[in-house]
Structure formats: C-alpha cells, structure tokens
Amino acid sequence: MAFSFTKLQMPDPADALKGREDELIVENRHAVKNVPIKAPFPEGSEKILFGLGCFWGAERKFWQQPGVYTTAVGYSAGYTPNPTYEEVCSGLTGHNEVVLVVFDPNATSLEKLLKVFWESHNPTQGMRQGNDRGTQYRSGIYYFNDAQRELAEQTKTAYQSALNEKNIGEITTEILPASAFYYAETYHQQYLHKNPGGYCGLGGTGVCYADGA
Template identity: 60%
Template sequence: MFLSRTPVLPTPEQALRGRSERSFAVPERHTVLGTPLLGPYPKGLQTADFALGCFWGAERKFWQTEGVYTTLVGYQGGITPFPEYEEVCSGLTGHTEVVRVVFDPAKVSYERLLKLFWESHDPTQGFRQGNDVGTQYRSAVYTHTPEQAATAEASRTTYQQVLTRSGLGTITTEILPAAPRTFYPAEGYHQQYLEKNPGGYCGIGGTGVSCPIGIAKAE
C-alpha cells in the first residue's frame, strides 16, 4: 500500500549529482496565455512560487486566475542541479513540484494567490497529497521578497487557526526564501499539461475550508 511508505528527504551526500545545464528544451510560450514562459516579463510584474502536490492540476488553478501573466512548472527546494522528472520522482533530488506564477499586483494581490494556494490542497499532509506520496509532493511557498515572506507567514498562521477550529491537523507547509533554492523549469510536456491532455490526471484537492483574506497582512 502507498501509505506504508515513509518518504525522507535526502542528505547532500545521498542526493543525485545532477548536471551543469538543463538537458531538455522548454517551450517559449504558454500554451493557453500565449505569454513567455521564461521571460523577459513586462516591468512591474512579480513572481511567486507555490508547491501544492502534482503540478499539473496546480498550474491550471493559477493560469485561470485573473491578473496572472504566465505560469510554468518546475522543481525547487532541493539539492540536485538541473534535475529531470524521473530523478525528482526517485526522491533523491530533494525537490518538490512547483508552480511559478508571474502576476500583475495591480490586478491580483499576493495575498489572494495565497488564498488560492491554501484552498487548492491539503497543507497538513506532509510528504504527500492525496494518493500522491513522496517528498516531491510536499507543500511549500518559496518567497521572493521580505514582504512576501511576512505575508505568507501571517497567512499560514491565520489558516492554521481556521483549520484547527474545523478539527483539522497542523500545517506542514515550508515557507522559505526562493534564493538560493533555484527553480528549475520542468520538461516541455509538463508545461500546461492539462490543456494538452484535457482528460489527464489531477490529484490536487482542498480541505473544503476557506482561507480568510484581509486578515493576514504583512506588518
């Protein structure tokens, strides 16, 4: 049974060595939005990184959000440089599956993206999300500014209070600076996967508990 496994993050000594450059090409444009995946991006946009389980379904949640300029999926939070999908799935890179969201803060706030993040998965499950088990499915927020970090931490505290009142468990989401945790774009077939494969697998699902906004403000 999948629940009998106990995923463990690798140590630097155990992690795969990786490579010095990416071993595959990444598409230039977003399949749905038509915007550049890797940039350059228009001035004034901001970047946010979220991990909430299988990145196929997670990415669609964000590209459907008004104010999001582009999205792409990749690997972050680990050790192995320039990993490939099979390596990440082995559990020996330390990375988790991440959606990078480039957004216009004049149209959608970082706080509202956090609300979507919390409500689109169960952040109490540790190294799994539903039937998907492994360190690559852990919940994480990788922040790009001190303001993002403060807002994410406050949002986690607020949502934990709501989950506790609902009889649910403790949030296991890691909130860490994006640098030096390099984001490595995933292979082309993973980008906007559910647009290319409408009947494809989407393993993410929320707790059914809403996350308030307008409370968890950065101070």
C-alpha cells in the same frame, strides 16, 4: 503502489543525485496564454513559487486567476542541478514539484493567490498530497522578498486558525526563500490544457481562507 520510506524524507545533500550542468530544453511559450514562460517578464510584475502536490493541477489553478501573466511548472527547493522528472520522482533530488506564478500586482494581490494556494490542497499532510506520496508533493511557499515571506506567514497563521475550528490538524507547509527553479520538461507545461482528461490529484480541506484582499 508501494513507496519506499526514503521517498518520504529529504535525502542528505551528499547522497543526492549529481544532475547535470546543461538546462533542459523547454519551449518558451505558454500553451494557454500565448506568452513566454521564461524571463524577461513585464516590468513591475512579481513572481512566487508554490508547491501543493502534483504540479499539473496546481498550475491550472493559477493560470486561471485574473492578473496572472504567466505560469510554468518545475522543480525547486532541492539539491540536484537541472533534474529530470524521473530523477525528481526517485526521491533522490530533494526537489518539490512547484508552480512559478508571475503576476501583475496592480491587477491582483499576493493574498488572493495565497488564498488559492491554501484552499486548493491539504497543507497538513507532510510529504504527500492525497494518494500522491513523496518529497516532491510537499506543501511549500518559496518567496522572493521579505514582504512575501511576511504575508505567507500571516496567511499560514490565519489558515491554521480556520483549520483548528474544524479540528483538521497542523499545517506542514514550508515557507523558504526561493532557490533555483528548474523548468520541467515541455510536456509537463500546461499539461491539463494539452490533456483535458489528464490526472489531477488536487483536493482541498473544504475550509475557506477569509482574505481581506
């Protein structure tokens, strides 16, 4: 499939699609865990957003992790309010396909989740992940507090050192404050549970992140 050059670079905010005021109607129930995918979440839980390619396979990686309360897929780090999947795929919203991960910090650690993040995709590929090309497939960590930012930066530095040993290139992962998260359409939520034979384009580098968690 041919991809236009515009889909491989962020649009100018002035040129982004206008979107809409109303939120998409999304079923508030995790198909695997049978818990809500929208706030309020249990007291003491933490959340973070990860972008690592097609969000179908990415979400499954995280709902399988011990200590994760719930997950959801959606769109973030862009410009268009309440975008649709088709609009995000146009490259004209600036959004990334991301996974919202809500976890119990007493049952797991952010470093363990970051280990999953780094090892589950190739973070050196810019605006693509494997054969999936476009701004919505870029690698990103979107944090909610300074402690998350610092740990994300620390693990990025550590993983870069591991990649350097294998001559794999420079990490292109963006690490930014979390902005508005727009839930994707219901059929995208827990997609690979609902469609066990569905597409999953995730592929790591084969390089392990040596965590201390």
